[in-house]
Amino acid sequence: MLINFADMLSEVRSKKPLIHHITNYVTVNDCANIVLALGASPVMADDCGEVSDIVSVSSALVLNIGTLNKRTVESMLVAGKAANSLSVPVILDPVGVGVSKLRGDSVSEILNNVKISVLRGNMSEIRFLAGLGASSKGVDASDEDGSGNVITGAETAKTLSKNLGCVVAVTGETDFISDGCRTVAVANGHQTLKNVTGTGCMTTSLVGCYCGATRDYFSSSVAGIVTMGIAGELAFKEFELAGTGSFRAGLIDCVSMLDGKTIERMKKISEI
């Protein structure tokens, strides 16, 4: 499989797709800034009375349940249906889905009413949705599968992808992306990413940018995850001795300065 990351990045930067987010208030600023850093344009809007208008001028819709409430879940459903009717891709981040009944019920309702293009979560979240059970410890939780088995991650992504009919991406120490047929593992990234809030949310936003520019949802998922992973590696190299506050700003720095050649040189992808 050949994904041309340099071309995909160029597509984002030339088309500057508008990415509509209905997302949490914890990491929303980071998501907006990383979207701008990549070269796309963010809009965050969650009122039921305007989300359809905004979807209609957007190139992708990102739904993130990090700080969901009844009002915003309703808006997610309205926006998601509008996106489906306009063929705007919908990217879902089921933040902390195993932590509460409300999150489980809300994700079920979204999956039952909205056709998702990409589902991106950590191992706890994806295992929960795959019905495998998982002990979730908060929303910045460990991505480790209990078994530590690499095959498990790939299989989980593949199986859930077939069941839901969308691309499924599981991020963790190794990331797995599957569209049911093809499955790849990504070994980019750095463990310091777990010490900054919102790196998962930002990854989902990056996937949304690539989806909005290219409409190739599998390649976009890989590209978003590889982009964040490389940014983590570069930021760690630069700010290892400084700390996580500088590392966080460094992630945005790296994405804003990233060029296609660097992605192609640093990517660590393998087919499974």
Add this chain to the structure above:
Amino acid sequence: MLINFADMLSEVRSKKPLIHHITNYVTVNDCANIVLALGASPVMADDCGEVSDIVSVSSALVLNIGTLNKRTVESMLVAGKAANSLSVPVILDPVGVGVSKLRGDSVSEILNNVKISVLRGNMSEIRFLAGLGASSKGVDASDEDGSGNVITGAETAKTLSKNLGCVVAVTGETDFISDGCRTVAVANGHQTLKNVTGTGCMTTSLVGCYCGATRDYFSSSVAGIVTMGIAGELAFKEFELAGTGSFRAGLIDCVSMLDGKTIERMKKISEI
């Protein structure tokens, strides 16, 4: 026209005016920090049941519709009317007003019920409110007028200022501020400001700080816009090679270290 920016900055730093914001959750932290950096004091509060109390101890009220909803628009109306009755200046940022019917209707309702002291937006937003039509692309959208005509920006600001009876400020590559009689162009700023979310919101907050300290709304609008422009120039010089994450922190850095002499030396203002 002579605006003494050094004196205005001193006024803010000695009076430390309290600036009440009803604003969006995307850039609210940046707004609070830039208000503190300039030397004023921020308070963010949006519940209908307390905004009147808070307006009563504030020196200015900033209304920003970035992530509006029915609840917060209601609070904006209550707070705006309370501000009017207490002669507290109201600064309105009509973020993305052309993007949805809800935003258009909400801004109309605010303008019909609250006397605004300063309206600050980008060209798309101000043209929309002037009834000239504009294609808006999100909230961090291009500030470019289709015609690229400098006179158009100045004329739009002047005409809308006369119609609304308030200061109108249009920010973009060149900024225009008019009170209906006087109109100035500001050439400070740097294009990297468009690659960070919230630079428009922060500009509005700075305008609010100067308004709260001096009660001269035209000069305050110029001062807020000049301050942000200079911060952009200085931050770019410092962080050009780092990226937009560092540039963002650099904006706050520069405002916090700014002195009157630097503003007077770097300002690029011309009367039209």
Add this chain to the structure above:
Amino acid sequence: MLINFADMLSEVRSKKPLIHHITNYVTVNDCANIVLALGASPVMADDCGEVSDIVSVSSALVLNIGTLNKRTVESMLVAGKAANSLSVPVILDPVGVGVSKLRGDSVSEILNNVKISVLRGNMSEIRFLAGLGASSKGVDASDEDGSGNVITGAETAKTLSKNLGCVVAVTGETDFISDGCRTVAVANGHQTLKNVTGTGCMTTSLVGCYCGATRDYFSSSVAGIVTMGIAGELAFKEFELAGTGSFRAGLIDCVSMLDGKTIERMKKISEI
């Protein structure tokens, strides 16, 4: 009195307690990042329908009324009662409590219905709750007691602690922590902390992390306040000439790089 800060920090880092926040949207990202920097795990969730589920897997609950509204106050009550029934410690930050009737009423309702383990505020807020009256100027207001009398701060903390039956911490130029029997003064910190929004909120979150890991609420309050104070001193040394944007990132940096020896060496604590 001997508090072993190095051991307490180790406890946080080995146990990685989950700290549930119902907090404001201004500083929520900083709170999440400083919790991660210390070594704990944050979860922010405010919907009435899920807070009980989340409390049930958390080690501490932080309630912060910075941008309260009727919906979130209701969630605070539900979460607080759930925490009490599960013996999960509750840390309350009464942000700007003197500024509006709504804040006063809400804090009263919380104190009447929820057993608080630690109350942390600035002098204006604590004096207001102690019924001594205080002129509050916003939420990042001066921490100075009108009288400038050190004894007043210690006495206020001690008296309110006895009345409420919880640890009371007053932060300012000098911080005072009392459990009604023991009272200590902390002289760590730097005045630049007042020029960044959320340093009070972050301090409360740090207290929550130590409470969640150790269950010793008095020592945890001292530890959280000492940690923030030392971070302020170190960040100022590093970023004095840069400005408050860098200083803010520096706070997170310093907490993430902090070790027990540094705390023991830099702490400035005295019994009163």
